[in-house]
């Protein structure tokens with residue numbers, strides 16, 4: 693039996709995901725897309741973040757100090773911060789930081805410190821054992837070396853680490869991929885990456901708790917078009933013509949049922 697080289701598989705998939713986005717139909721796409729992420733995070737009073745916080749059970753309590761990596765506009769941050777003593781939010785993208793600040797204010801959350809920094813460049817010595825819980829949500833594809841990322845997370849924790857990663861992609865994205873590229877969809881945009889984390893942690897001897905959470909996301913017409921364009925645009929230039937094709941399949945309000953895998957474990961003493 694040939695041995696699975698998961699590092700090579702990860703590197704290949706991750707490179708695929710970071711392909712530059714080719715979007716020519718709207719010069720303001722990036723700014724609008726960032727705003728969409730903030731608006732969607734708030735859907736149903738932060739449904740995703742509330743479900744993820746619940747899934748972590750007893751860990752987030754009033755004495756808990758949390759480090760969250762790649763917070764975006766506060767999708768998980770806002771509900772989680774309401775349950776814990778304090779939370780440090782590491783986020784490298786200025787626009788996301790601005791939305792996070794606004795969302796914290798709107799929700800009167802005052803126990804969050806924002807670190808506008810690149811997680812990969814944060815000094816491990818400064819973080820060592822600094823937190824009871826170190827968590828990242830929907831972040832895995834941002835890192836080239838997933839093993840190093842997990843090691844860095846563990847270094848910062850004196851208690852638990854948690855990884856939350858969505859699973860599965862909407863049928864509409866897959867269908868439009870087929871229509872626009874003429875190719876069979878073969879997982880190009882699947883967010884699933886939890887299995888890599890599980891494998892590495894088990895090889896390190898960690899016992900990993902796994903829970904599945906379900907949540908819904910709602911997007912309006914324009915947001916759904918941008919959402920689909922943000923995937924297709926990694927492979928095909930989304931010009932006015934491709935955008936029109938996408939528009940033909942999108943309805944006024946789009947509600948998607950999603951699942952995510954929540955994993956947490958106790959770090960080695």
Ligand SMILES: C[S@@+](CC[C@H](N)C(=O)[O-])C[C@H]1O[C@@H](n2cnc3c(N)ncnc32)[C@H](O)[C@@H]1O
Pocket residue numbers: 761762763764765766767768782783784785788809810811812828829830831834
């Ligand atoms: C897919 S979003 C996830 C946002 C949020 N955590 C959620 O669950 O929806 C990934 C976020 O990580 C941020 N990010 C990417 N690489 C980063 C890095 N090296 N350091 C800090 N933040 C980073 C991005 O700017 C983005 O806001």
